[in-house]
Amino acid sequence: MGEAERWPRTVGGHVALDFVNTDVVSQGDRSTDVLRATGEFLAWCGHAGVVSVAPGPARLSRAQERTFLTRAAELRGAVRSTVEAVAGERDADPAALTALSTAGAEAVQRAVPALENGRLVWAWDPGTPDAALWELASAAVDLLRAGPTGRIKVCPGCGFVFLDSTKNGSRRWCSMDDCGKQEKMRRYVAKRAQDRTGQDRTGPRH
Numbered sequence: 725m726g727e728a729e730r731w732p733r734t735v736g737g738h739v740a741l742d743f744v745n746t747d748v749v750s751q752g753d754r755s756t757d758v759l760r761a762t763g764e765f766l767a768w769c770g771h772a773g774v775v776s777v778a779p780g781p782a783r784l785s786r787a788q789e790r791t792f793l794t795r796a797a798e799l800r801g802a803v804r805s806t807v808e809a810v811a812g813e814r815d816a817d818p819a820a821l822t823a824l825s826t827a828g829a830e831a832v833q834r835a836v837p838a839l840e841n842g843r844l845v846w847a848w849d850p851g852t853p854d855a856a857l858w859e860l861a862s863a864a865v866d867l868l869r870a871g872p873t874g875r876i877k878v879c880p881g882c883g884f885v886f887l888d889s890t891k892n893g894s895r896r897w898c899s900m901d902d903c904g905k906q907e908k909m910r911r912y913v914a915k916r917a918q919d920r921t922g923q924d925r926t927g928p929r930h
């Protein structure tokens with residue numbers, strides 16, 4: 725199985741949104757939850773472009789791994805809840821906002837700061853799997869603070885969240901190869917059915 729099938733499609737246009745989309749695991753056998761094991765999560769991070777990941781397995785005890793995966797799931801849930809509120813122009817869940825801000829603050833606290841091209845950037849020592857979570861928390865906070873939040877959308881077909889980067893903001897589907905294609909097919913079938921009904925009628929047709 726290739727990586728493309730093993731994990732959810734990275735069509736979010738932003739690493740924090742791709743992380744959110746790893747919670748959509750209902751599409752047949754396309755993917756399973758990357759948060760079922762720390763190693764799986766870190767492998768997904770490498771695949772999705774999270775850089776604060778050390779090669780090789782993370783050395784965690786069972787209890788540490790459980791705690792880590794719970795924190796990761798909490799962060800993912802908080803980001804989903806908040807970006808869905810943004811996309812739906814609804815009030816955010818205060819608990820999700822607090823969880824997100826707390827994770828973001830911890831990320832800043834643990835970051836190694838540097839100046840790059842005249843801008844302050846943060847990096848995280850990948851000596852702990854937490855580094856990947858800090859990077860993701862920081863990316864989510866950056867997106868929600870600096871935007872473009874008006875471009876955050878939820879695919880009506882599958883629930884994936886994504887950044888619409890089309891010029892006129894007309895993107896509706898996670899991808900035209902998936903939900904977009906299915907919608908086209910649905911419309912085609914509906915139109916064929918309608919045309920047939922029209923043919924059965926007597927009288928002039930247009």
Ligand SMILES: [Zn+2]
Pocket residue numbers: 879880881882883884897898899902903904
């Ligand atoms: Zn979709």
